[in-house]
Amino acid sequence: HSRLPHYATHQVGVAGAVLDVHTGKVLVVQDRNKTRNAWKFPGGLSEPGEDIGNTAVREVFEETGIKSEFKSLLSIRQQHRHPGAFGKSDMYIICRMEPSSFKISLCQQECLRCEWMDLAELAKTSDTTPITSSIARLLLYGYREGFDKIDLTMREFPSVYTGLFYKLYHRELPENYRNMTG
Amino acid sequence: HSRLPHYATHQVGVAGAVLDVHTGKVLVVQDRNKTRNAWKFPGGLSEPGEDIGNTAVREVFEETGIKSEFKSLLSIRQQHRHPGAFGKSDMYIICRMEPSSFKISLCQQECLRCEWMDLAELAKTSDTTPITSSIARLLLYGYREGFDKIDLTMREFPSVYTGLFYKLYHRELPENYRNMTG
Numbered sequence: 580h581s582r583l584p585h586y587a588t589h590q591v592g593v594a595g596a597v598l599d600v601h602t603g604k605v606l607v608v609q610d611r612n613k614t615r616n617a618w619k620f621p622g623g624l625s626e627p628g629e630d631i632g633n634t635a636v637r638e639v640f641e642e643t644g645i646k647s648e649f650k651s652l653l654s655i656r657q658q659h660r661h662p663g664a665f666g667k668s669d670m671y672i673i674c675r676m677e678p679s680s681f682k683i684s685l686c687q688q689e690c691l692r693c694e695w696m697d698l699a700e701l702a703k704t705s706d707t708t709p710i711t712s713s714i715a716r717l718l719l720y721g722y723r724e725g726f727d728k729i730d731l732t733m734r735e736f737p738s739v740y741t742g743l744f745y746k747l748y749h750r751e752l753p754e755n756y757r758n759m760t761g
Numbered sequence: 762h763s764r765l766p767h768y769a770t771h772q773v774g775v776a777g778a779v780l781d782v783h784t785g786k787v788l789v790v791q792d793r794n795k796t797r798n799a800w801k802f803p804g805g806l807s808e809p810g811e812d813i814g815n816t817a818v819r820e821v822f823e824e825t826g827i828k829s830e831f832k833s834l835l836s837i838r839q840q841h842r843h844p845g846a847f848g849k850s851d852m853y854i855i856c857r858m859e860p861s862s863f864k865i866s867l868c869q870q871e872c873l874r875c876e877w878m879d880l881a882e883l884a885k886t887s888d889t890t891p892i893t894s895s896i897a898r899l900l901l902y903g904y905r906e907g908f909d910k911i912d913l914t915m916r917e918f919p920s921v922y923t924g925l926f927y928k929l930y931h932r933e934l935p936e937n938y939r940n941m942t943g
Contacts, residue, residue, distance in 0.1 A: 589770070714931070736892065
């Protein structure tokens with residue numbers, strides 16, 4: 580076991596799966612710089628010191644002009660030797676978001692297309708990436724049978740070291756387990 | 762939106778909650794270099810290119826001599842300005858593990874104590890950290906009512922870029938959603 584200091588090994592990317600629960604439509608984009616016309620959730624890299632949910636809100640807004648609110652964390656992907664990551668590893672997180680505005684204003688530099696797509700259609704189309712397809716199916720499952728089936732919810736804890744708060748994401752715990760005491 | 766290259770911003774720490782389902786006991790350690798006598802799950806920082814589950818297996822073994830197998834991902838914590846992280850951010854992941862050996866062989870350099878503790882006792886004790894206590898309660902919930910209630914399971918996907926596989930962690934998806942096709 581190495582006792583030497585460790586340095587940062589990962590970049591963190593965050594995407595927002597913004598679902599309008601009233602229409603069942605989800606916000607999807609196509610990147611300008613990719614060859615395949617694959618629908619994806621809008622997202623991008625975390626800035627230093629930025630919380631996961633804030634990255635999702637910022638990136639969704641920058642790419643699509645849609646305002647949204649963080650609801651839960653849905654998935655984590657770890658990938659090594661990602662070509663965009665300069666030999667570092669990549670942690671890619673997808674969040675469930677709720678929109679608070681609906682009029683798309685596309686970032687032309689990054690995106691070729693952007694639309695509100697029927698979630699059931701995204702779950703079935705082949706014009707997407709494997710990970711987007713998987714998470715679309717997961718989101719559809721949650722939309723139909725309850726988001727509690729798919730969500731990792733967030734709780735804040737005070738940090739003894741920094742005086743700041745940190746955020747912990749895991750499955751919701753029933754009341755009787757949460758309030759367990761000695 | 763910045764178009765400049767991004768560099769690694771996070772270190773990734775992984776701990777293993779190793780539960781012996783036959784006895785209901787979980788493997789806990791006390792660090793040598795911390796002031797409070799707080800029971801924690803064994804763990805440490807990921808090496809470059811190392812998968813989350815492999816870090817958990819390696820760190821559990823190095824600290825305690827216990828061999829274990831990765832079962833699922835339980836929680837993610839993001840923390841900024843962590844004092845051990847040299848100004849970078851820290852992603853700390855706890856995995857559910859199953860032991861395949863049981864005789865503790867303590868790493869004296871890092872650990873003061875190590876034992877198999879009753880999971881219900883860990884969930885109630887004040888001699889622990891808030892995050893360990895939370896995850897002990899979550900694990901107890903899963904142990905009593907089914908691990909499917911708490912697990913993020915892992916699936917592998919081929920990466921089009923690297924020719925390697927990447928790992929995606931999310932809630933288990935029912936068969937009928939998984940096999941959905943156009």
